[in-house]
Amino acid sequence: MYRFIGIVITLVLCVSISAGQILFEEYFTDGNLTLDWFDGWGLGNDMTVKAVTGNPSNDGWVGYLSNAGMVGTALAGASLLKDYSIEADIYTAVRPSMGPYQGLVARWDTTTRYYYALICDFDNTQRIRLSFNESATPNVIRTWVGDEIPGGVPTVSGWHKLKLTLIGDQIWAYFDDIELPDCPFTDVGSERGFFGVYCFSMGTDSVLCDDIIVTEEMGIEEDVYVVDNILLNAYPTPAIENVLVNYTIPKKTNVTLKVYNIQGQEVTSLYDGNMNAGNYSTVWERTDIANGIYFLHLSTDYGEITRRILVLK
Secondary structure, eight states: OOOOOOOEEEEEEEEEEEEEEEEEEEOOGGGOOOSOOEESSSSSOOOEEEEOTTOTTSSSEEEEEEOTTSEEEEEESOTTOOSEEEEEEEEEOBOSSOOOEEEEEEEEETTTTEEEEEEEEBSTTOEEEEEEEETTEEEEEEEEEGGGSTTOSOSSOEEEEEEEEEETTEEEEEETTEEOTTOOEEOOSOOSOEEEEEEEOSSOOEEEEEEEEEEEEEEEEEEEEEETTEEEEEESSSBSSOEEEEEEESSOEEEEEEEEETTSOEEEEEEEEEEOSEEEEEEEOOOSOOSEEEEEEEEETTEEEEEEEEEOO
16 A cells, blocks of 8 residues: 655644635536536546436536446546545445445545545445545455444435545545444545545446535644655744745755645745755745635655645735
């Protein structure tokens, strides 16, 4: 299994667990997509909108994802997303023979295709499964069967709410708003990445989804990071005016220091060039910046760090 590599010299933590603001929403209202969805596998499986009666929101519109090539994954969000919850209503198939896996993915790394998945498999297997996937290979974290499934194993196809919460290396899984047994689980397979909807089968299947909501989770707040002697911090946070950025470079290297928004788009570059060892400070002068979550990202030849900043006007 993939593990993060680096020498951690010092880590100062301020620990709290609380639900944050909604980061992304997709309701498929009026037959339209709000988010920028893309295919995680490059197989042409795009998120589209379909008219369906009796969907959970009763607006007559849901998301539709096919799985040409056995697997389909529609992704949205940002590559730097770390601590968050994704919840969605998923129409799960119940079949006596082999049927599809349908569910959610989180922290999808587009470079490695490592990700977490929570899927329903209600054929003759009759299970819910949480796994860390190294590309197409699932490493099972926990499987729930029988009475472990809230409400029991569904006997007919229908809508069910799935939810994944990821805070640091802790993972919670929910089915129909009920936490599944033995949560949370500890795993360090994937630290950050996109969220999405997932479908897999040996034939050609699809998945319907509705009311996708992604919420920021304030778990372990890294006020100071030190990785391989690289130090990065910012003040104040939450930021109401300009932000003072302090960082330490232990040896000569190429350095980029940039700010990204929650969609992963570059907002500004604070430094890009060669730098000698030393302690440095710079100011992010905020102009015409909306409220929300931003990411301060420091990259060197031998390591990189991301610092999350909450901006309030």
